[in-house]
Amino acid sequence: xxxxxxxxxxxxxxxxxxxxxxxxxxxxxxxxxxxxxxxxxxxxxxxxxxxxxxxxxxxxxxxxxxxxxxxxxxxxxxxxxxxxxxxxxxxxxxxxxxxxxxxxxxxxxxxxxxxxxxxxxxxxxxxxxxxxxxxxxxxxxxxxxxxxxxxxxxxxxxxxxxxxxxxxxxxxxxxxxxxxxxxxxxxxxxxxxxxxxxxxxxxxxxxxxxxxxxxxxxxxxxxxxxxxxxxxxxxxxxxxxxxxxxxxxxxxxxxxxxxxxxxxxxxxxxxxxxxxx
Numbered sequence: 029x030x031x032x033x034x035x036x037x038x039x040x041x042x043x044x045x046x047x048x049x050x051x052x053x054x055x056x057x058x059x060x061x062x063x064x065x066x067x068x069x070x071x072x073x074x075x076x077x078x079x080x081x082x083x084x085x086x087x088x089x090x091x092x093x094x095x096x097x098x099x100x101x102x103x104x105x106x107x108x109x110x111x112x113x114x115x116x117x118x119x120x121x122x123x124x125x126x127x128x129x130x131x132x133x134x135x136x137x138x139x140x141x142x143x144x145x146x147x148x149x150x151x152x153x154x155x156x157x158x159x160x161x162x163x164x165x166x167x168x169x170x171x172x173x174x175x176x177x178x179x180x181x182x183x184x185x186x187x188x189x190x191x192x193x194x195x196x197x198x199x200x201x202x203x204x205x206x207x208x209x210x211x212x213x214x215x216x217x218x219x220x221x222x223x224x225x226x227x228x229x230x231x232x233x234x235x236x237x238x239x240x241x242x243x244x245x246x247x248x249x250x251x252x253x254x255x256x257x258x259x260x261x262x263x264x265x266x267x268x269x270x271x272x273x274x275x276x277x278x279x280x281x282x283x284x285x286x287x288x289x290x291x292x293x294x295x296x297x298x299x300x301x302x303x304x305x
Contacts (some may be wrong), residue, residue, distance in 0.1 A: 037210050039269050070177055073176070075140075077139075078170075078176050079122070080203070081176070082140030082141065083140065090128050095292035096295070098293060100126045100246070100289060101127040101145075102125065104241065107286045108159055109125050109167075111232040112160065112163055112164055112167055112234070113167070114232070115228055115232035116167070121140050121141030121170060122140070123141035125143075126143070127146075127150070129147055129294040130148055131146045132146050132148045134146045134149060135162050137169040137175065139173070139176045139179070141167075141170045143166050144275065146292050149162060154241075154245070156238075157234065158241055160232075160234050160235075161228055161238040161240075161241075161272070164221060164228045165221050165234075165239065166227070167226035167228065168225040168228060169217075169221045172221060172252075174217045174220075222268055223275075226239055230276065233278065233281070234278065234285065236278070237272075237273065240270075241269075243268040243269035247269060302304040
């Protein structure tokens with residue numbers, strides 16, 4: 029009897045463990061499927077959801093305190109961005125560009141067309157064509173709804189359905205959406221933004237070589253600090269440089285771009301003086 033009792037207890041433990049594992053697999057599968065279905069539903073979620081969510085995320089990711097007080101960096105960025113936005117043609121998004129006090133050579137786009145450019149990007153770039161290439165890439169993330177895809181996948185089918193039907197208050201999901209908006213894009217989405225951005229540069233009559241040169245210098249100067257392509261969600265910058273360089277050539281005269289200003293700072297001299305008083 030004692031032996032039989034031990035065998036029964038062991039069997040019960042195994043059976044309970046199997047049931048828990050099965051239920052966990054079912055829950056995981058449902059959540060994974062929900063994310064997949066949410067991403068698949070993205071084309072029928074109105075673009076107004078992008079704009080509303082972008083408005084909710086904007087003060088969190090580009091707070092007023094971090095925006096450059098000196099108007100000159102933003103004036104330069106907007107001068108480059110205008111022909112790119114014009115080349116989009118009719119678009120449901122109201123694009124807005126801001127420069128923030130961050131020394132990393134980067135920029136990011138929020139759903140709905142709000143784009144933040146790091147001051148470090150303007151310092152790192154050597155030509156206005158390089159900055160234009162990054163702007164075209166970020167604009168393409170917005171028009172391709174790549175951040176919305178990340179958010180929809182992360183929040184799942186219920187939230188996507190709510191965005192579709194309009195019964196989800198987008199401001200209430202800003203907190204979880206904030207983390208998802210900072211999630212790295214997949215390699216495919218990055219390549220898509222590169223390709224669409226390059227095509228946009230051509231439509232705006234801008235030199236697409238600037239995009240290639242930016243990626244190549246990023247590789248040359250920061251290559252040791254970047255993870256190998258196989259371990260990174262981002263394609264290797266060297267590969268991206270080659271892809272940007274191998275596309276179609278401009279078929280007409282290129283647009284004259286404003287010179288890349290040097291020595292710009294986020295604060296005006298007056299603001300810096302006031303801060304030290």
